[in-house]
Amino acid sequence: MTGVPIAPRPLTDLAARHGGVLRNGASGVVRRLVPIDRAAAGDLAPLLSLRYVPDAVGAIGRGAVLLANEELAARDEIANLPAWVHPHAAWTLAELLEVGDAPEDEPVIGEGCRIGPGAVILPRVTIGARVTIGxxxxxxxxxxxxxxxxxxxxREIPQLGGVIIEDDVHIGPLCTIACGTLGPTIIRRGAKLDAQVHIGHNCDIGASSIIAAQSGIAGSVTVGRGVMMGGQVGVADHLRIGDGARIAAKSGVIGDIAAGATVAGYPAVERHRWLRGLAELYRIASNRAPTSARAPESLTPPVPSARPTTVPGTWRGATIPPPPSVPPGVRPEAIIRRSEPPSEGEA
Amino acid sequence: MTGVPIAPRPLTDLAARHGGVLRNGASGVVRRLVPIDRAAAGDLAPLLSLRYVPDAVGAIGRGAVLLANEELAARDEIANLPAWVHPHAAWTLAELLEVGDAPEDEPVIGEGCRIGPGAVILPRVTIGARVTIGxxxxxxxxxxxxxxxxxxxxREIPQLGGVIIEDDVHIGPLCTIACGTLGPTIIRRGAKLDAQVHIGHNCDIGASSIIAAQSGIAGSVTVGRGVMMGGQVGVADHLRIGDGARIAAKSGVIGDIAAGATVAGYPAVERHRWLRGLAELYRIASNRAPTSARAPESLTPPVPSARPTTVPGTWRGATIPPPPSVPPGVRPEAIIRRSEPPSEGEA
Amino acid sequence: MTGVPIAPRPLTDLAARHGGVLRNGASGVVRRLVPIDRAAAGDLAPLLSLRYVPDAVGAIGRGAVLLANEELAARDEIANLPAWVHPHAAWTLAELLEVGDAPEDEPVIGEGCRIGPGAVILPRVTIGARVTIGxxxxxxxxxxxxxxxxxxxxREIPQLGGVIIEDDVHIGPLCTIACGTLGPTIIRRGAKLDAQVHIGHNCDIGASSIIAAQSGIAGSVTVGRGVMMGGQVGVADHLRIGDGARIAAKSGVIGDIAAGATVAGYPAVERHRWLRGLAELYRIASNRAPTSARAPESLTPPVPSARPTTVPGTWRGATIPPPPSVPPGVRPEAIIRRSEPPSEGEA
Incomplete structure (x- = not known):
């Protein structure tokens, strides 16, 4: 259940008690706190991030009341909407949630789950069937x-939205899946998370997506279906990763990723662009190396540099982009190949 | 013990039951599943990664039978070898392992070990003497x-190879050491792992190597002796890191590293090359800064830029490469200096 | 209490027993091992890092005795100071600490704390009031x-300095806070650490600072008040981060950061410099892209490139630097915005 019930109260009472002003005729009785993309009549919907300004009109249309941060409320798109405007709206939200009525339900665990030793499943967590928790x-x-x-x-904002983990999900050892604020953090059917992955509150991780070890997804990120993420990836908060996107290991994602895209680097850009940028960088640096004779700029070789590298610590695909006959350098593929059994590795 | 015993069966039976085709006269009775670099007569050796194609001939020579993924089997080096070729060889391997006969042996812990509270030691783990588990x-x-x-x-591939931790190893708190697939993941004598390190399945971490906090090593990586790795390093799967290599903190290693090399960056390259590349980058950016008068390209100063930086957030060694009298910027050395006691730091 | 008491002994005895030489008339009776910045009469202060050479004169002035590593002791600033000079001073320190007298006090936990299930609080830890431990x-x-x-x-150096966590601190789930060596690791009043953060030994994390998930701070780092650090940041050992500094997610900090600075990248530099460098990099790479007509260098557009990007995986602010009307790309701000409740995120 998305949303946190509170004792029903007229908006005028709430504003009198918690401060802020009612603007453009905002009124009504509030019974629940609900995320803005689903709030309807009787619901108070916090508007605290620029990202959700476009959702405000819809919420109003469904009969919801906005609790908007003063700064955001000054924006043109919002200025004429009915809203409870408060200079510290998040603080007010915390106050409201502290007297909210979200029962601390014991966790529910489906059939055929395997829960590893030492795993901690807290209240308000619902786990489907055949789930592995490391x-x-x-x-x-x-x-x-x-x-x-x-x-x-x-002030801590109470986090009462819980977690939903659907069927056939795999959560690796020492992962942290944070509890949502007003609605659940969701890990959808068949998603696979490696060890030490962190999923922030209010995230929605799509079905069959694979996330390699030590990746971290900040709060309120939506990850599509069948997304593949290498290890140690970071995704900033409130972003959307499209279906089937592939994110190379160690990428830092700070903007939305289109469905099917393959990105790499920090900030993460289309993988070819990243490789080309690196190739240029090292090409220029080589040209200017003070100990080597330097070709005039107009004679520098095109990308990729064909000159052999003499560095002691080479890596497969030292010339960028790597030749097609070797595994490509960045390899979001690695997270597929990880699912292969080892053909060696023991000594 | 490397390898997972199965009920002995002729290869023809296996192919009839699990699909795929026998090529170039592949035959024999299979009694075990064994990594390709050690498989011999009676063993079935999965060939699922390009990386191990060179091992295939040796395995055949020792009398092993290959279970090769269809795609790999088309390669010239493999095409004429006897093999059981399957379009979904990993899936087949999973099926075979699910009826494999790898006893779930209780973990064995040597003398003088210190096991921290809350540590979880699972079956098929063998720990030597004087080991610390955080x-x-x-x-x-x-x-x-x-x-x-x-x-x-x-489908999950059963992981039955266990873990071997040799004498005098230090494993920090909240590390994850994954169980190998067919053979053990190995942490060799005297290796030291800081907190929150992740070691993937089938890795082999060399004696006396040091790995700083939050680094992650993907599956089937071989790390040599005396390797030093800074914090938050990532190493892609199936790579080999040579003896004595030094890997700067936060590096992303996507190719083999030669013995004794010092690398940095992502993708990790020889450290000097990385520093030179960065120096060029910021030099060019400074030259083009729209708010500053810009020198003609032919007059730009050599590396490192001698111009004072005016940025508010400077870092030691802001001119790259850092002058010889200060600790070099990237400092894989830091992981040595970490072993020094603090001379300060308390307030 | 900073410092580890040992059985009182003349310095001559210690040198006779553990090796090394007494230089420039070093003498006295040693009763405690104390960090160099606070050592006084009766104290032995290890000098094992270049970073603390400036503290040596003060320590001598307060009557302390130095235990200096041979290599450091050769430096001009030190060469004439009285000191116990040892080729393996850290090893000697370990020997001394092993017979030190630091009682293994049970942890102390203040009023109103919330300690999560499975959390491990070890001896020599003192926790203030209203602290949350995940x-x-x-x-x-x-x-x-x-x-x-x-x-x-x-050889392991005993770590006997403990941990002090002040009032109103929040430590997320699966964090590791390492015990100090001679004095405590300190997390000051009101600091907030997200999940899976690692704090190395002897760190001092300032009041009200916020550290997002999966960041790691190496040993002996001093972080000022009100510092904001994004997720997956790494900070090298022995550094100082000034009050109010902002460190973008995934930054790698390898030098001191001035108070109030905003930094990004690896190595972390002033954020604008980092953005400008990236802009140049991709601009150059675009100009040289072999599949596109290429403008002469002298005609390349200024930063930021105004040319539309055609990459499939775009990110918000694909043109660098991002336009002022959108949240800036790197957003150390994100760690503030994280404290906002979600306005959406549930599906």
Whole structure:
């Protein structure tokens, strides 16, 4: 269930008690706190991030009331909408949630699950069938959310939305899946997470997506179906990763990724662009190396440089982009190849 | 013990039951599943990665039978070898392992070990003498291995090879050491792993190597003796890191590293090359900064730029490469200096 | 209490027993091992890092005795100071600490704390009031410190300094906070650490600082007040991060950061410089792309490139630097925005 019930109260009462102003005729009785993309009549929908400004009109249309941060509320798209506008809306949200009525339901675990030793499954977590939870994983600990108050003080925002893990999901050892705020963090059917992966609060990880070890997804990210993510990837908050996207290991994603795209680097860009940029960089650096004779700029070789590298620490595909006959350098493919059994590796 | 025993069966039976074709006269009775670099008579050796194609001839020479993925089997080096060729060889391997006969032996722990509270030592793990296992570490959880089937469905590949940790190893708190597939993941004598390190399945970490916190090594990587790895390093799967190599913190290694090399960056290259590339990058960017008068390209200063930087957030060695009198910027050395006691740091 | 008491002994005895030489009239009775920045009469202060050479004169002035590594002791600033000089001073320190007298005090936990299930609080840890310790976090495990001996052998340096966590701190699930060596690792009042953060031994994390998930701080780092650090940041050992500094996600910090600075990249530099460097890189690469007509260098457009990108995987702010009207690309701000409740994210 998305949304946190509160004791029903007229908006005028709430504003009188918690501060802020009612603008453009905002009114009604509030019964629940609900994310803005699903809020309807009787719901109060926080608007605290630029990202969700486009959702505001829809929420109003469904009869919801906005609790908007003052700064955002000044924007043209919002300025004429009915809203409860508050200079510290997140702080107010925290106050409301603290008296919210989200029962601390015991976790529910489906049939055929394997829960590793030391794994911690907290209240408000629902786990489907045939799910693997690795040893020591922590599912449903509060998301990392703090509100700033008037005087710069910080206050924890209660995280009451829980976690839903669908059927056939694999969660590796020592992963952390944070509890959502108003609605659940979701890991969809068949998704596979390697060890030490972190999923922030309110994320929605698509079906059959694969995330390699030590990757971290910040809060409120939506990952599509069949996405493949290498190890140690980072994804900034509130982004959308399209279906079937491939994200090379160690990428830092700071913007939306289109469906089917293959990206690499930090900030993550289309993989070919990243490789070309690197190739240029090392080409230029080689040309200017003070100890080597330097070709005039107009005579520098095209990408990729054909000159043999003499560095002691070479790597497969030292010339960028790597020749087609070897595994390509960046290899989001690696997360597929990881699913292969080893043909060696023991000594 | 490397390899997983199965009920003895003629190869013809296996192919009839699991699909695929026998090519170039492949035959024999299969009694074990064994990694390709050690497989001999009576063994079935999976060939699922390009990386191990060179091992195939040796395995055949020792009397082993190959289970080769169709795609790989088309390669010239393989095309004429006897092999059981299957379009979904990994899936078949998973099927075989599910009825394999690898007893779930209780873990064995040597004398003088210190096992931290909350550490999880799973079956098929063997730990030598005087080993430290940090609190909450997870040793021997199944490696992250999934096979794709005909219809795109995924299936977990059983991980039955266990883990061997030799004498005098140090494993930090909250590390994950994954269980090998057919043979053990190995951490050799005297290796030291800091907190939150992840070691993938089938890795072989060399004696006295040091790996700083939050580094992750993907599956089937061989790390030599005395290797030093900074924090948050990532190493892609199936690579070989030579003896005594030094890998700067946060490097992303996507190719083999020669013995004794010092590398940095992502993709990791020889450290000097990386530094030179960065120096060029910032030099060019400075020259083009729209708010500053710009020198003609032919007059730009050589590397390193001698111009004072005016940025508010400087870092030691802001001019790249750093002058010889300060600790070099990237400092894989840091992981040595970490072993020094603090001379300060308390307030 | 900073410092580890030992059985009182004249320095001459210690040198006779552990090796090394007394130089420039070093003498006195040693009663404690204390970090160099606070050592006074009766204290032995290890000098093992270049970073603390400036502290040596002060320590001598307060009446302390230095235990200096031979290599460092050769430096001009040190050469004339009284000191116990040893070729393997860290090894000697380890020997002394092994017979030190640091009682293994049970952890102390203040009022109103919430300790998550599976969290491990080890001896010598002191926790203030209203502190949250996430599930599975490990507080006070020995820091990662090894000394090299004469023959290349390694020895663990006892870590006896403990951990102090002040009031109102939040430690996320599966964090590791390492125990200090001679004095405590400190997390100051109101600091907030997200999940899977690693804090090395002897660090001092300033009040109200915020560190996002999966960041790692190496040993002996001092972080100021109100610092904001994105996710997956790495900070090398022995550095100082000034008050109010902002460090973008995934940055690799290898030098001191000035108060109030905003840095990004690896190595981390002032954020604008990093963005400008990236812009140049991709601009150059685009110009040289072999499949596109190429403008002469003298006609290349200024930064940022105004040409539309055609890559399939775009990211918000694909043109670098991002236009001012969208959240800037790197967004150390994200760690503030994380403290906002989600306005969406559930499907």
């Amino acid at each position: 040893a020591g994983a922590v599912i449903g600990a509060p998301g990392f959310g703090f509100a700033l108050g008037r005087d710069g003080s910080m | 609190a909450g570490a997870v040793i021997g959880a199944p490696g992250f291995g999934f096979a794709l089937g005909r219809d795109g469905s995924m | 599930a599975g976090a490990v507080i006070g495990a020995p820091g990662f410190g090894f000394a090299l001996g004469r023959d290349g052998s390694m």
